[in-house]
Amino acid sequence: MATLYLEPYLSTAVFLAALGTLEDRLKRLPASFQSRLRLTADCGAVNPMEWLAGQTLYPRIYWCGRDNEEEVAALGVCQDFRFESADDSGLATLLQQTATHTGNARLYGGVAFDATGPAWSEFGYARFVLPRIELTRQADHYRISVNLNSENAGLAAEREAALAALRGLLPPQPLPHRAPAAVVSHSDNPEFPRWQELVTQLTSADFNRHTPKVVLARQTRLDFERDLCPWSLLRRWQQLNPSCFQFGFQFGPGASFISCSPERLYLRRLSLLQSEALAGTARRGANEAEDTSLANELLADSKNAEENLWVKQDILTALAPLSEWVEAEAHPRIFKLAHVQHLHTSIHARLKRETGDLQLLQALHPTPAVGGYPRQSAMTFIRGHETEPRGWYAGACGYLSADETEFAVAIRSAYLQGKQVCLYAGAGIVAGSRPEAEWRELDNKLTTVLSILLDGKALA
Ligand SMILES: C=C(O[C@@H]1C=C(C(=O)O)C=C[C@H]1O)C(=O)O
Numbered sequence: 076m077a078t079l080y081l082e083p084y085l086s087t088a089v090f091l092a093a094l095g096t097l098e099d100r101l102k103r104l105p106a107s108f109q110s111r112l113r114l115t116a117d118c119g120a121v122n123p124m125e126w127l128a129g130q131t132l133y134p135r136i137y138w139c140g141r142d143n144e145e146e147v148a149a150l151g152v153c154q155d156f157r158f159e160s161a162d163d164s165g166l167a168t169l170l171q172q173t174a175t176h177t178g179n180a181r182l183y184g185g186v187a188f189d190a191t192g193p194a195w196s197e198f199g200y201a202r203f204v205l206p207r208i209e210l211t212r213q214a215d216h217y218r219i220s221v222n223l224n225s226e227n228a229g230l231a232a233e234r235e236a237a238l239a240a241l242r243g244l245l246p247p248q249p250l251p252h253r254a255p256a257a258v259v260s261h262s263d264n265p266e267f268p269r270w271q272e273l274v275t276q277l278t279s280a281d282f283n284r285h286t287p288k289v290v291l292a293r294q295t296r297l298d299f300e301r302d303l304c305p306w307s308l309l310r311r312w313q314q315l316n317p318s319c320f321q322f323g324f325q326f327g328p329g330a331s332f333i334s335c336s337p338e339r340l341y342l343r344r345l346s347l348l349q350s351e352a353l354a355g356t357a358r359r360g361a362n363e364a365e366d367t368s369l370a371n372e373l374l375a376d377s378k379n380a381e382e383n384l385w386v387k388q389d390i391l392t393a394l395a396p397l398s399e400w401v402e403a404e405a406h407p408r409i410f411k412l413a414h415v416q417h418l419h420t421s422i423h424a425r426l427k428r429e430t431g432d433l434q435l436l437q438a439l440h441p442t443p444a445v446g447g448y449p450r451q452s453a454m455t456f457i458r459g460h461e462t463e464p465r466g467w468y469a470g471a472c473g474y475l476s477a478d479e480t481e482f483a484v485a486i487r488s489a490y491l492q493g494k495q496v497c498l499y500a501g502a503g504i505v506a507g508s509r510p511e512a513e514w515r516e517l518d519n520k521l522t523t524v525l526s527i528l529l530d531g532k533a534l535a
């Protein structure tokens with residue numbers, strides 16, 4: 076086995092020693108243990124995404140927090156929880172049970188935008204995985220872990236499965252910039268004429284009176300001459316937008332979902348919660364003066380203020396019964412990305428003792444940043460008028476554990492299947508929205524990912 080690791084790991088000897096440590100500890104496992112067990116060893120610097128891309132096992136899951144302090148490459152399955160619909164009470168049970176697990180084993184996964192929409196195969200309505208192996212970077216500290224679950228097939232079989240996963244590891248695969256893959260076709264759904272009709276409908280006084288905000292989305296589908304590598308695309312994307320959440324899910328070889336999202340649904344550390352209203356958009360300026368003037372216009376604009384306010388108010392209302400206290404910044408600030416800038420309002424709460432991730436997800440998702448206000452009426456409009464299912468786009472993706480849970484809102488995302496990429500962008504439609512301006516806003520939101528795909532500096 077050893078020779079496999081020789082070249083590509085940056086600190087091969089340390090990595091090999093870590094694998095050796097884990098093997099020894101697996102061989103000397105206690106005769107019994109409660110439920111989940113996690114063994115961890117320091118492994119030296121290895122690029123988590125390149126490591127993930129080099130493996131043969133699935134699922135491959137990548138997560139990097141918005142502050143870039145923590146990066147995780149998760150591989151294979153110790154436990155896999157997949158739910159085809161929101162009616163499945165198993166998801167509620169899972170969320171409740173996770174709260175009572177000791178230790179900090181994390182489940183990585185996501186929930187689709189719409190509980191009732193058709194699910195993407197492999198992704199389901201919701202899917203969460205306790206990975207078999209995790210490579211974690213915290214600041215500049217790298218660790219490799221292996222998870223076991225005594226409730227699986229029995230201790231001996233579980234130990235064998237863990238050893239086999241470790242022994243099957245392959246070297247990282249460099250993700251170099253490659254020559255462009257040519258685009259064969261490019262289509263939008265809806266196209267502009269239909270978008271114009273929908274925005275006109277949503278901004279009519281009659282509609283607006285009962286449903287003041289609906290987030291309409293467009294799917295942009297690109298077909299390339301060759302298969303694309305999701306990890307190469309995500310790698311380039313994260314370099315352009317390092318202040319975003321960066322994540323990817325590849326449950327099998329056929330499809331992957333990646334995202335570079337600026338938006339947090341929530342971060343819960345024990346009973347402290349951080350959430351936010353991120354809505355309202357302008358493009359970035361060509362120079363500093365223009366950029367500042369666009370930011371000032373955004374801060375002063377009533378249509379954008381309203382987009383942000385519906386999100387803030389809805390989150391505050393949803394959190395009030397779940398919290399000891401909840402507070403929000405009085406005014407939005409500017410959050411800058413590579414090609415757009417947004418209005419951002421921070422929200423903090425201390426949760427009541429009985430509030431867990433189940434209540435939080437039910438109360439918050441989907442927020443009016445991706446659905447609308449009121450939620451049910453906006454969802455009914457979206458279901459009745461968008462013809463492409465959103466799948467996990469605008470869903471909630473992240474990790475769950477007893478002590479700490481974080482979900483990003485899966486906007487600025489791409490669903491890849493072989494040669495095909497589906498990109499998604501939505502815009503909050505409120506009174507005063509104009510079809511042309513909102514259409515341009517969709518384009519602006521896709522500029523970063525399109526600059527990579529169409530420049531072709533990554534990918535084949
Ligand atoms: C729905 C998306 O983004 C949302 C809509 C925004 C807007 O309309 O200004 C801004 C950020 C998000 O709340 C998306 O990017 O797909």
Ligand SMILES: [Mg+2]
Nearest residue numbers: 355356502503
């Ligand atoms: Mg907007």
